[in-house]
Amino acid sequence: MRIAVDRRRCEGHGLCEGQAPEVFTLDDEGEVQSPFFEADLPGELTGPADRGVSACPVAALSLVG
Amino acid sequence: MTTTTPVPTYDEDIYADEALLEPYEHYRRLRNLGPAVWLEKHGAYAVTRYADVRAVLADGDTFRSANGIALNEPANSAILGCTLASDGELHAHLRQVVAHRLTPRSLRPMKEQVTEAADALVAQLVQRGSFDAVADLARALPLSIVPDFIGWPQEGREHLLRWAGANFDSFGPVNERVEKALPQCGEMAAFGAEIVRTGNVLPGSLGASVLEARDRGEVTTEQTMMLMLDYLAPSLDTTISAVGSAIWLFGEHPDQWDRIREDPKLIPNAVNEVVRYESPISSFGRLVERDTEIDGVPVAAGSRVVVSYASANRDERKWADPEVFDVTRKDAVHQLGFGYGEHGCAGQALARMETESILTALARSVTRFELGTPERALNNLIRALGSLPVTVHTAG
Numbered sequence: 001m002r003i004a005v006d007r008r009r010c011e012g013h014g015l016c017e018g019q020a021p022e023v024f025t026l027d028d029e030g031e032v033q034s035p036f037f038e039a040d041l042p043g044e045l046t047g048p049a050d051r052g053v054s055a056c057p058v059a060a061l062s063l064v065g
Numbered sequence: 066m067t068t069t070t071p072v073p074t075y076d077e078d079i080y081a082d083e084a085l086l087e088p089y090e091h092y093r094r095l096r097n098l099g100p101a102v103w104l105e106k107h108g109a110y111a112v113t114r115y116a117d118v119r120a121v122l123a124d125g126d127t128f129r130s131a132n133g134i135a136l137n138e139p140a141n142s143a144i145l146g147c148t149l150a151s152d153g154e155l156h157a158h159l160r161q162v163v164a165h166r167l168t169p170r171s172l173r174p175m176k177e178q179v180t181e182a183a184d185a186l187v188a189q190l191v192q193r194g195s196f197d198a199v200a201d202l203a204r205a206l207p208l209s210i211v212p213d214f215i216g217w218p219q220e221g222r223e224h225l226l227r228w229a230g231a232n233f234d235s236f237g238p239v240n241e242r243v244e245k246a247l248p249q250c251g252e253m254a255a256f257g258a259e260i261v262r263t264g265n266v267l268p269g270s271l272g273a274s275v276l277e278a279r280d281r282g283e284v285t286t287e288q289t290m291m292l293m294l295d296y297l298a299p300s301l302d303t304t305i306s307a308v309g310s311a312i313w314l315f316g317e318h319p320d321q322w323d324r325i326r327e328d329p330k331l332i333p334n335a336v337n338e339v340v341r342y343e344s345p346i347s348s349f350g351r352l353v354e355r356d357t358e359i360d361g362v363p364v365a366a367g368s369r370v371v372v373s374y375a376s377a378n379r380d381e382r383k384w385a386d387p388e389v390f391d392v393t394r395k396d397a398v399h400q401l402g403f404g405y406g407e408h409g410c411a412g413q414a415l416a417r418m419e420t421e422s423i424l425t426a427l428a429r430s431v432t433r434f435e436l437g438t439p440e441r442a443l444n445n446l447i448r449a450l451g452s453l454p455v456t457v458h459t460a461g
Contacts, residue, residue, distance in 0.1 A: 009157075009407065011165075011168045011411070013169060013413065013414060014169055018398070026169075030168055030170025030171075054399060057405060058409040059405060059409070
């Protein structure tokens with residue numbers, strides 16, 4: 001399972017990072033970054049990833065696969 | 066579309082004064098009736114359960130905002146083409162013209178200014194001891210920040226609160242409040258058009274950047290007029306509601322204020338909980354684009370839907386003890402008070418910043434809020450106090 005991000009929709013509200021800093025970080029440009037946009041989520045991070053995804057106020061994040 | 070499934074109906078006026086004063090029992094009954102309930106008085110389906118509200122907001126292709134936000138035609142026509150009332154590519158385009166100025170990163174330089182304004186305001190009110198938490202605090206901070214940020218000229222500011230309230234009132238079903246509001250919305254639109262015509266906005270402001278986007282040909286002059294109001298109109302009443310409700314809730318629940326004082330890091334979550342518990346905007350409408358179902362209830366193309374954030378935020382199916390105000394609530398971030406999805410509130414970072422700054426400043430010195438008798442300000446969409454006398458007690 002990976003995380004998909006809709007870059008056009010993301011506005012850098014950062015609520016994902018607030019919920020799951022081990023999965024999401026906002027870079028200096030306010031862009032959300034995650035190793036799991038490219039790589040599979042390890043099982044122990046699916047819970048935090050889901051919390052971060054569901055906290056996104058503009059539905060820019062989703063879990064895929 | 067023909068169907069044999071009976072659709073539950075509800076015959077009470079949920080926009081009557083009594084319902085606006087005590088809405089939550091209506092919402093509970095609507096949630097229990099079904100996923101989509103036909104509101105006989107208003108000619109629309111109410112969507113009131115958390116999962117359904119979230120699903121509707123996530124499906125902008127089926128549930129359209131153009132001609133859909135308000136429960137009456139004149140208001141829908143008046144706002145057609147603004148960001149709030151547009152869809153798909155047009156909406157995404159209009160939104161990015163303004164939203165890039167509202168992102169948390171863009172707002173970083175504002176943080177110091179908002180913090181200083183909140184600190185100074187709170188220090189002055191704490192010294193006074195007794196004040197009106199709505200007029201003197203909840204209204205004072207946004208009015209000292211937002212008009213400058215948007216670049217609104219000094220002349221005309223005296224109308225802002227009245228216009229902003231009328232804007233939300235106008236979205237209701239045809240009732241006295243709508244009739245009174247529509248001419249005032251016209252005044253606001255005319256003023257916004259005049260600003261665009263004369264270019265009379267503060268340099269460096271959000272309004273100035275919208276005019277620059279027009280000059281670059283990114284938006285038309287007509288769209289620019291809409292954009293001038295798009296972010297001003299919703300930026301005042303909403304934050305004012307949240308701050309007023311916060312003081313009221315912390316006055317009623319001193320144990321929750323103790324939690325905040327013990328651990329100010331809870332403040333961002335507390336803001337989510339305030340917005341969950343007393344959602345500033347009760348609902349927005351949508352227009353159904355094609356025959357669909359809402360959680361099994363068939364809804365025909367052309368139907369109106371009232372998407373109730375305030376009910377979703379109290380849904381027993383989603384929340385443990387939804388009637389309990391709990392600043393440590395683990396999933397408070399899931400509240401839908403700012404909406405959700407492509408139309409999710411673009412100004413929420415600024416709203417959060419303002420509200421958090423006020424609570425942070427208060428938490429440093431105020432130990433108790435002693436409440437007088439609150440008065441509600443009735444509005445078709447905004448749930449807010451109009452007045453809240455309070456006496457603050459301090460440790461020293």
